[in-house]
Amino acid sequence: MTVYLRNNQKKHKVDSRTLKKQINTLLKYLDCQDSEVSILLVNDAKIRKLNLQYRKIDKPTDVLSFPQEDDSPSELNFQLLGDVVVSAETAQRQAREHRLFFNEELVLLTYRLPVPMRCSFISEFP
16 A cells, blocks of 8 residues: 655645554555555645636635546556545644544545545445
């Protein structure tokens, strides 16, 4: 299992090592051990631009996910789940609203990654 995490925002401190561990735990729980996902942390201005570009909505959002179009495993037997972009600013606001720690909110937001159609844990349900 591979989690690529890039923090392109500077407003909120992110413990990248801990966050990657937590996301790996989530993927294991979802039976996605042989998966690969990329997560990009950005600010509200950047996610607003992406939201406008891809969804034609001119406002920031908490998370955007871009599923991998090819359903076949890679040559290394990894399932490429896709890319997730998370606004750290929005996550921080939501963490306060939900009474969570910042990292907890980030993990919850990455749960929206393109997992449900690809991992056996979810696919067991009708």
